[in-house]
Amino acid sequence: MTSFLNPAQQSFVEDLLSRMTLAEKVGQMTQIEKNSVKPGDLARLSIGSVLSGGGGNPEPNTPQTWRNMVSAFIDESLKSRLGIPLIYGSDAVHGHNNVHGATIFPHNIGLGATRDPDLLRRIGRATALEACATDVRWTFAPAVSLPQDVRWGRTYEGYGQTPEIVVPLATALIEGLRGDGWDTPTSVLPSVKHYVADGATTWGTSTRVKPGEEDNPDRTMLLAEMPEDRRTLALRGAWQIDQGDARISEDELREAHLPPYRAALEAGALNVMVSYSMWQGQRMHEHHHLLTGVLKGELGFEGFIVSDWEAIQKLHVDFDLCVERSVNAGIDMVMVPFDYEEFIESLTRLVGAGRVAQARIDDAVRRILSVKVYLGLFEQPHTDPALLERLGSAEHHALAREATQKSCVLLKNDADLLPLRPEGPLLVAGRWADDIGLQCGGWTVSWMGGSGPTVPGTSILDGLREQLGQQHIHFDPDASGAQKYPLGLVVLGEENYSEGTGDRHTLALTDEHLAVLERARARCERLAVVLLCGRPQVITEQVGDMDALLVGFLPGSEGAGVADVLTGHAPASGKLSFDWPLTQGDLNRAEAQGWLYRIGDGLSYPPQGRP
DSSP states (O other): TTSOOOOHHHHHHHHHHHOOOOHHHHTTTEEGGGOOOOTHHHHHHHOEEEHHHHOOOOOOHHHHHHHHHHHHHHHHHSSSSTTOOEEEOOOOOOTTTTTTTTTTOOOOHHHHHHHHHHHHHHHHHHHHHHHHHTTEEEEEBBOOOOOTTTSTGGGGOSSOHHHHHHHHHHHHHHHHTTTTTTTTTTOOEEEEEEETGGOOOOOOOOOOTTTTTTTTTTTTSSOOOOHHHHHHHHHHHSSSTOOOOOOHHHHHHIIIIIHHHHHHHHOOOEEEEOOOOEEEEGGGGGGGGIIIIIIIISSSSOOOEOOOOOOGSSOSSSHHHHHHHHHHTOBBEEEEOHHHHHHHHHHHHHHHSSSOOOHHHHHHHHHHHHHHTTTTTOOOOOOOGGGGGGTTTTHHHHHHHHHHHHOOOOEEGGGGGOOOOOOOOEEEEEEGGHHHHHHOOBBBBBBSSSSSSSOOOOOOOHHHHHHHGGGGGOOOTTOOOOOOOEEEEEEEEOOOOOOGOOOSSOOOOOHHHHHHHHHHHEEEEEEEEEEEEEOOOBOTTGGOOEEEEEEEOOOTBBBBHHHHHHHHHHHHHOOOOEEEESSSSSSSSGGGOOEEETTTTTTTTOOOOOO
């Protein structure tokens, strides 16, 4: 029985469970990637969920084709013997970001700088409405990671480095996803991730390899045998910490990394996603103590636990052992996502052999069915198609622009250079000033994101032209001209990355950055710099050449919000939620010897109005 259901709902679940065959129960525990679904299998196998990962989009990628795709999957699931609706999941991690035309909000590291739970609540509501517009009722968000080593490629998915920052923002987002109630047709189920301590892994402990493939893992493959793009990433440090081992004490795990999960459950979260990572050498996907003992036992979690993408396959070379260990540890739904027939056959075989108890299967399915009932999927499996009018609406773009404004952090402002009030022409340099794709970062339409006009929105340059007038802006991406200026602005940023592809040995400005900065400095009497990044950068040697420094993080589709702060149309108000290292040796917070900036730093100025 689950306490969040009323007696009638509990009876419905128990009756349904009593009429299900083992095959139907195993089907409900299975989650499939949308491109892997074979015609007829959703109904035949009573599949519990289908998902779109990063880039798992229909063609053409439009809101309507998204809705058509998801609705068709749901309709097929309703043709199963018992008519159990599936729940569709998507990585809507900063807006409904797989969908072209959706509103793209700043990544979590920027939202952490806002310290504004009300803003997060409104973002959660907007994201839910846009997801529901496409019939999606489950998002794999929020990440409640506390990244302690900023070399990690998932650092930008964290709101901050302390639970005091993360908890109020993550719970507010959950409240926004819920709206008026989980049983209303515009609520979206959050997946709180990645359980647990994924932000505390140790550099060099990641293998990113399936057991049995140790002779040819990504991390140790001969560089000469790698494709050029992968070799380049590996040389920079890719796959060195993501999915690694958190070698911390249980006291530290409980005091720092567990509180966001406790708070999320108290806010009503009914799904938790497990981390690829390990704790003290044991992978989370087989960790019975932390999944069943702590999460389901101590914290009283009554929802269901889902695995990450192909994560159980990393447990052992024997696939049956992978399934046995993960399900017995407490995982209720398995994101296979490709080999679903193999998974179904394996789990069925394990139950028959007594290696997975029937009671464990019933517990998992009861949890899944209870959440589906609570969301109202049996009574109303589809959302209102009229919601398509809300996707990418002017109201939501305005909210994203507000979020961008509030996420900017002013770290230096000598002689009050900002807000900009150019009396003559303004030099703007750096290709990030006019690239919506780069300012959005990873997890935008595709897994790695892209460059150029990948989504509708505004660039920083667009905003500057809006605020200052196009005639006053001289855009020179490389700063390679000869004209002198009294005032210049350089926009620098990171290239796009996601997960372990973004792990880096060092976080220094590139040769391209340094060259543009040097050329612009030589041409301008006074120079402001905007830094777009998914994590702190080591800029100690360069900050002296900057008269002003504004960090915009990864602002999403509304880069004009950064321009609003630069020109004083919006106040500078953001505060760092991460410590900024003084040197390359300070990238791991636990081992740092010095800091350039600390959590809570951020200068401010009030709005000045339009110039």
